[in-house]
Amino acid sequence: MLRLGIIGTNWITQQFISAAHETRQYQLTSVYSRHLQTAETFAKDYGEVAIYTDLSTFFASEDIDVVYIASPNALHYEQSKQALQTGKHVIVEKPAVSTLKEWEDLLALAKEKQCFIFEAARNIHEANFQQVKELLPTPDKIEGATLSFMKYSSRYDLVKAGEVPNIFSPKFSGGALMDLGIYVVYAAVALFGKPTQVQYTARKIKTEVDGMGTLIFHYPDFQVTLLTGKIIDSFLPSEIYLAEGTIILDAINSIESIRYFDRKTQEVTVIDVEKEENPMVEEAMDFANVMLQPTKGLYQKQYLYWQDLGRIVHEIMEQMRLENDIIFPADRKI
Amino acid sequence: MLRLGIIGTNWITQQFISAAHETRQYQLTSVYSRHLQTAETFAKDYGEVAIYTDLSTFFASEDIDVVYIASPNALHYEQSKQALQTGKHVIVEKPAVSTLKEWEDLLALAKEKQCFIFEAARNIHEANFQQVKELLPTPDKIEGATLSFMKYSSRYDLVKAGEVPNIFSPKFSGGALMDLGIYVVYAAVALFGKPTQVQYTARKIKTEVDGMGTLIFHYPDFQVTLLTGKIIDSFLPSEIYLAEGTIILDAINSIESIRYFDRKTQEVTVIDVEKEENPMVEEAMDFANVMLQPTKGLYQKQYLYWQDLGRIVHEIMEQMRLENDIIFPADRKI
Numbered sequence: 210m211l212r213l214g215i216i217g218t219n220w221i222t223q224q225f226i227s228a229a230h231e232t233r234q235y236q237l238t239s240v241y242s243r244h245l246q247t248a249e250t251f252a253k254d255y256g257e258v259a260i261y262t263d264l265s266t267f268f269a270s271e272d273i274d275v276v277y278i279a280s281p282n283a284l285h286y287e288q289s290k291q292a293l294q295t296g297k298h299v300i301v302e303k304p305a306v307s308t309l310k311e312w313e314d315l316l317a318l319a320k321e322k323q324c325f326i327f328e329a330a331r332n333i334h335e336a337n338f339q340q341v342k343e344l345l346p347t348p349d350k351i352e353g354a355t356l357s358f359m360k361y362s363s364r365y366d367l368v369k370a371g372e373v374p375n376i377f378s379p380k381f382s383g384g385a386l387m388d389l390g391i392y393v394v395y396a397a398v399a400l401f402g403k404p405t406q407v408q409y410t411a412r413k414i415k416t417e418v419d420g421m422g423t424l425i426f427h428y429p430d431f432q433v434t435l436l437t438g439k440i441i442d443s444f445l446p447s448e449i450y451l452a453e454g455t456i457i458l459d460a461i462n463s464i465e466s467i468r469y470f471d472r473k474t475q476e477v478t479v480i481d482v483e484k485e486e487n488p489m490v491e492e493a494m495d496f497a498n499v500m501l502q503p504t505k506g507l508y509q510k511q512y513l514y515w516q517d518l519g520r521i522v523h524e525i526m527e528q529m530r531l532e533n534d535i536i537f538p539a540d541r542k543i
Numbered sequence: 544m545l546r547l548g549i550i551g552t553n554w555i556t557q558q559f560i561s562a563a564h565e566t567r568q569y570q571l572t573s574v575y576s577r578h579l580q581t582a583e584t585f586a587k588d589y590g591e592v593a594i595y596t597d598l599s600t601f602f603a604s605e606d607i608d609v610v611y612i613a614s615p616n617a618l619h620y621e622q623s624k625q626a627l628q629t630g631k632h633v634i635v636e637k638p639a640v641s642t643l644k645e646w647e648d649l650l651a652l653a654k655e656k657q658c659f660i661f662e663a664a665r666n667i668h669e670a671n672f673q674q675v676k677e678l679l680p681t682p683d684k685i686e687g688a689t690l691s692f693m694k695y696s697s698r699y700d701l702v703k704a705g706e707v708p709n710i711f712s713p714k715f716s717g718g719a720l721m722d723l724g725i726y727v728v729y730a731a732v733a734l735f736g737k738p739t740q741v742q743y744t745a746r747k748i749k750t751e752v753d754g755m756g757t758l759i760f761h762y763p764d765f766q767v768t769l770l771t772g773k774i775i776d777s778f779l780p781s782e783i784y785l786a787e788g789t790i791i792l793d794a795i796n797s798i799e800s801i802r803y804f805d806r807k808t809q810e811v812t813v814i815d816v817e818k819e820e821n822p823m824v825e826e827a828m829d830f831a832n833v834m835l836q837p838t839k840g841l842y843q844k845q846y847l848y849w850q851d852l853g854r855i856v857h858e859i860m861e862q863m864r865l866e867n868d869i870i871f872p873a874d875r876k877i
Contacts, residue, residue, distance in 0.1 A: 352775045355691075355779060357689075408744065410759045410761075412687065423759055432746050441686045441784035442788070443689070444780075445779060450772075450777070455776050470776060472695060
């Protein structure tokens with residue numbers, strides 16, 4: 210059983226705790242919030258849970274094996290570092306870091322401390338995503354893809370009113386690519402591998418981050434178009450184009466429907482999906498497996514794979530941001 | 544009544560003749576084909592129709608007011624020129640020309656000969672397209688769009704077998720952009736105006752034309768992503784993003800369903816559409832109106848608008864091709 214401490218008292222933290230408990234591999238023991246009352250209100254649903262308003266005291270706790278971090282993006286790196294330094298495993302919400310260098314730093318520190326660090330890019334852990342991956346033929350039979358995830362954030366109302374909410378603030382490593390975009394980037398890299406070249410045409414908003422944009426990933430024999438945005442609502446499905454047909458997904462994040470169009474027969478086959486009600490259960494289970502059975506070959510291999518995936522993803526994220534002059538404080542530290 | 548001569552004996556010519564007859568403004572009088580038997584077989588469904596296998600004799604005919612041209616793309620320009628020189632009006636399938644210069648030449652020649660030339664970009668003439676256009680708010684309330692038209696051409700099977708069918712041949716001004724792509728380019732320009740900047744990331748195939756690709760059109764306050772392809776099958780709808788909701792179209796070519804998602808109420812409204820069974824009826828009627836009532840203000844204005852639209856479209860098409868090193872024989876003549 211993994212004793213769980215959490216940073217952040219948002220709905221996503223509640224959803225992660227539910228998922229963690231559902232796996233029966235975690236038990237929430239500790240809650241951190243800057244404000245005592247917020248922490249108390251949050252913790253009261255979870256029985257006997259320690260409450261912290263001081264981060265160092267929280268990290269010093271003997272009752273925590275793994276910390277789940279869902280603070281604003283720009284705080285992830287320092288908090289992950291502190292957690293690792295006190296010998297805790299870390300599960301950090303995507304984007305785990307603001308730059309590739311931060312990711313490399315955290316991986317090195319985790320290794321040194323014999324801890325694990327996981328980026329909670331939940332979509333690639335879902336059973337349905339794995340199923341799509343298994344449907345893929347060899348790369349020479351792939352002709353391309355269009356992957357899309359665009360949803361309006363109500364916090365854009367604040368931007369229109371002249372404010373700068375974290376999610377749209379360069380100071381907090383915000384913007385569409387960092388928020389929903391990272392899901393499509395993870396999906397593309399997990400499905401098709403590292404692209405040979407990337408392009409990002411961002412539409413910047415007045416807070417100096419990207420509100421939406423279109424990415425193109427080049428591969429030796431095909432190209433993939435990715436659409437992301439936080440300032441509009443889209444209902445576009447995602448599609449993977451094969452030499453002999455098309456795989457149609459209702460979404461690339463939290464896939465609920467997979468269909469295959471066969472060009473020869475012109476028939477559409479519905480492929481069965483298995484969907485957890487809570488989309489964070491699969492990642493929570495994946496991470497628990499590694500932490501609880503670190504010597505098992507399969508789990509070692511998975512962990513190395515996620516490290517590499519993160520490397521490719523954050524290299525791409527950084528390059529695409531910088532090409533669009535989206536600058537974070539973390540960039541100045543490199 | 545407009546006496547109609549046709550060049551090309553493909554299914555699209557049959558469809559245009561049906562549409563033209565449906566408007567009751569045209570009467571087919573003449574058919575041209577290089578091969579007598581093809582022409583005879585084609586003409587036998589249409590009663591008393593003259594048959595030509597010599598193009599000069601066809602153009603010299605006194606029984607033709609307007610020529611509809613549906614030959615391979617690279618022949619459009621010379622055939623249109625010949626038709627105009629003999630005082631015929633011209634309706635030419637899209638792409639009407641291979642370069643902007645050819646379009647300008649044809650417009651000038653038509654003016655000199657007091658004839659009209661029309662590019663049969665049928666989607667912008669459809670009642671449903673007009674309806675979408677009317678739904679659009681002022682540009683400051685537009686946040687972007689994703690417009691898409693990708694369909695596998697069975698002639699790509701021939702490319703795989705080592706052949707170079709016209710539609711995929713640079714010699715015949717082929718490729719995805721010239722074929723299906725021009726519909727999305729026309730739609731974007733008709734809906735949003737001339738972009739300030741364009742980008743085209745083409746995936747080239749072994750015949751040295753584009754098999755598919757992604758275009759980005761930049762406007763002062765938003766950007767539009769266009770997807771086109773002839774080597775894969777896509778079922779993606781098209782979407783227009785507004786400040787307060789999203790317009791969802793089942794397609795941007797031959798629109799059969801228009802829905803509006805209102806962000807505030809989260810409700811989807813189905814907007815009534817009126818669809819001609821034959822998607823060429825509306826353009827045939829539009830063109831007939833100009834030819835039959837050339838002095839009417841509305842029709843004069845429409846004709847000028849189509850000329851300008853064609854100028855913008857062909858300027859973009861040419862620039863995007865050249866940036867992707869897709870070179871046609873027509874480029875060498877400039």
